Amino acid sequence: MISGSIVALVTPMHSDGSIDWQALSRLIDWHVEQGTDGIVAVGTTGESATLAMDEHKMVIKACVDQVAGRMKVIAGTGANSTAEAIELTEVAREVGADACLLVTPYYNKPTQEGLYQHYMAIANAVAIPQILYNVPGRTACDMLNATTIRLAEHPNIIAIKDATGDMARGKELIDAVGGKLDVLSGDDATAAELMLLGGKGNISVTANIAPAAMKAVCVAAMAGDRAATELADAPLRILHERLFVESNPIPVKWAMFAMGLMEDGIRLPLTPLSDTAQPQVTEALKQTGLLD
Template identity: 55%
Template sequence: MFRGSMVALVTPMKADNSLDWDALHKLVEWHIEKGTHAIVAVGTTGESATLNMGEHADVIRKVVDQVKGRVPVIAGTGANSTSEALELTQAAKDAKADACLLVTPYYNKPSQEGLYLHHKVIAESVAIPQLLYNVPGRTAVDMLPETVSRLAVIDNIVGIKEATGSMERLQALQAVTQDDFLFISGDDGTALEFMRLGGCGEISVTANVVPDLTSKMCELVLEGKVEEAREIDERLASLHSALFLEANPIPVKWAVARMGLMGNAIRLPLTPLAESYRGILEQAMRDAGVTL
């Protein structure tokens, strides 16, 4: 079910900070039309940290209801409070999401035992497929392979989004998990190599801007057509980089707005992309074939 290009969907907002449901609807349809293989609703790229609990659950429910099973919907339900993550995960199950994506608890820096117990409690409490999400550059905590190995034996923990960009980490994880455990890249710049070495896909920021090329690249590498996939990936290389000129999702929201797909609104403490970076990002978009 979880394979190929899975967009880490941005959450459109209006100038008054309210959620833009019309733009969200259009984005979802655009992604399905352009070949995106799955949609991640309210992941960290979807500004999960600035949405309140009601908004968070509403976005998940609206995306699931709109998609109507055409592609899988993965709900971002991680939090640095286990009780909050439990509530969000239950809301995603109630909304009939296909799976949940749970980032490691950020800021409070739990021990490996804390990480294990956090995910174990949620998995055993809510009967929905769950993906672990390790992104130490953002959370200040690194879920080690030994901890992933302990969690992977829980039936509904089905895989991990690994965003370190390290192929050595991927191989270490493969060595300590069962054959059907899923490995999903969380780093656009290294996703091709990650899939070549056994990953099943990527949860992509870049797919917000070029969903057709991202999905085609994933399809090719998963079919073993690595050189053809590499041609696309090289075309996207400057965009992969430019989308992190400032903290994600600042650049990607600006890029999607620049394409006319939504307004350029983002919630504090995040701010719109600095003027000095806009020309760089525009050029990277043009290099990737985006018409501006």
């Protein structure tokens, strides 16, 4: 089962934009030490949109090799081409990933039937656990609950990352697919509440810089302890907000640079955090004790 605190891991880069493989290894070891339950390699936060196909495959393999069974590895293998998504998902299976995360096809705006057929084609083609990913704010493609419920019947589809931030909709989905499909949050600001409603974990941006604290939120929320959950989540709320002052992963990569976790590399068309936004992120890091 894929559950708990899962980090949507950044892809660390040198200042020239090349992948920093040593920093990637260090980050993975740090997350193991901090108690993170799993990583997503090359998802949105990992800049999947700007990595070449060969790089994408290499990062997935590097993560699997470095983790070495110490936590779950979920490979981001979604694409707006079904054939490309199948190719990436097969590579993830071959190198030993535990599961794949498949974002709804962005830009080409398929119908609900198109979404159903897209995911069914991947699930039928590759024998690996698969996690659906609905983030309409980024993709301009919203997979309705009715479509997810249909897909929950496929044995290779095990979960959905729900990044809608809509608690009523999330609760409706949890109630409808319980026992067939796990619902994971993909929205740090509402993750605690979704887990209290029955969600099985959180795929988190905040966990990149506060992994142990994010793990504590997940443990409390999945145990149904509202008081403990709110106490654990309250200090992180400024991070949940400020890490999205500009498009993800711009703020979190800058925060990690400021904390000395990696260099400041990011790839165009994304740019480093603006001078006007840097004080907001710095304040959040100081308030949460991540910077002096």
